[in-house]
Amino acid sequence: MTGLRAQQKEKTRQAIIAAALNQLSADRTFSSLSLREVAREAGIAPTSFYRHFKDMEELGLTLVDECGVTLRQLMRSARKRFGENISIIAVSVETFMEFVEHNPNIFRLLLRERSGTSKSFREAVAREVKYFTVELSDYLQQSTQLEPALCQIQAEALVTITFNNGADYLDADPVKRLQLIATTTTQLRFIAHGAAAWQKQSSAH
Amino acid sequence: MTGLRAQQKEKTRQAIIAAALNQLSADRTFSSLSLREVAREAGIAPTSFYRHFKDMEELGLTLVDECGVTLRQLMRSARKRFGENISIIAVSVETFMEFVEHNPNIFRLLLRERSGTSKSFREAVAREVKYFTVELSDYLQQSTQLEPALCQIQAEALVTITFNNGADYLDADPVKRLQLIATTTTQLRFIAHGAAAWQKQSSAH
DNA sequence: AATTTGAGTGTACATGTGTACGCTCAAATT
C-alpha cells in the first residue's frame, strides 16, 4: 500500500530537489535561483512547485538537512577507516575532502548560507556544523583525556580549519588539492599539539 | 585648482558608495542589491549611476578595495599597540574584532563574497586576505625564527580562525563577544604553540 | 458506482529590473 499517487508526488519532489542542486554551481547562489527556473528544469509548471514547498526557502532548508544526513554518513565511514594504519586526523581530512569532491554543490550551499541572508538558513547550517563539532569534541575527550572545555575549543578550531580549506579545495586543481590535504593535516596537528601542551602548562602552573 | 566640477562628482560617487554600504546588512547580499535601489538612496537617477561605475560589480570591487585599505590601517595601529604589556596575539585579536564591530557591513561583504558568485569578487577578497596573511607570515618569521614554509602554513591557520570567529562575533551579544575574544586567543595560541613544537620535533628527528 | 481529493496546468497580472537614447544646462576650455 505505497500509494501510487504518493509515489508520483515523491518522484517530482525529488526532481525539484535535483533541479535545484543542479543549478547550484560555482556562480549561482541559492538565493539567486528562481522558483520558475527550478520548476522549468524539474519539468513542472511554476505553480505546481507550491504543492511541494511553501517557499524557495523551505526547499533550501530541505537541501541543508539532506546535506547533514550525507555528512553524518561520511563521519561514520571515516571512523571505520581509522585504526588500521592511518591517524584519525589524516583519515578525517581525507574523508572530508572526498565529501567536498563528490558533493561540490551542496557543500557550496553550506559554505555560502552559513553567512548568508536568511536567518533560518544560517541557523540550519550552524546546527549541522554543531553536530560535527560536538561529535568530534566527544571523541577528543575520550581519546585524549583533556578537559571538556578544552576539547570543545579545540574541536571548534579543527572544524573551522577543515571547513575553510574545504572551500579552497573546491576550486583547486589536482596538484593543489594534494597540497591542501597535506597543509590541512599539518594545521590540525598544530592545534592538537598546542591544545595538549596548553593543558600540561596550565595544570603545572 | 580642485575642479569644482570634479568635486561634485566625487561627492555623488561617495553617496553611491555610502548607499551601497548602508544597504548591505545582515539580510542583504551585495548581489541582491539593485542598481536602481542604490541610485535611489544616493539621490540620483538610475542612469546616472553609469557616470561613475560601469557595473554593480565595479562598485562592489571598489568596496572590497576600500575595505582592504581600512584593514591595512588597522594592522598598522595594532602593531603600535603591541609591546607595552599585551601580547601580539591578544592585540591582534582585539584589533580585528574592533574592526568587525565598527565595519560590520563591509566585513560581511568580504565574508560573503569570499565564497560568492563572481570570480573577480572572490579573487579580490582572496587578494586582501593574502596581504593580511603575508604580512603576518613575515612577522612570524622574524620574531620566531621558524622555517618560512612553516610560518606560511601557520599564518594561514591563524587568519582562518580569526576571520571565522569574526563572523560569529558579528551576530553575538556583548557577553558572547567577550567569550569569543577569549576563545579566539586561545585557539591562536594552540596553533602558535603547535607550530613551534612541530619544528623542534622534525629538526630533532 | 458515486464522490472527494489533490497534483499538475495555463492564463493573467502587477511589479521590479537593467539599460538604450536623447535631452539639459552649468562648468571648463578655447
Place this chain on the structure above:
DNA sequence: AATTTGAGCGTACACATGTACACTCAAATT
C-alpha cells in the same frame, strides 16, 4: 564671448519574476 564637455535626468522598452485563480482529470475513498 563662443564652444565643448560631461554629470545628471526622464522616458521608454523588453524581460523575468512570484503568485492568485479557476481549471482538469486520475487516483483514492466512500
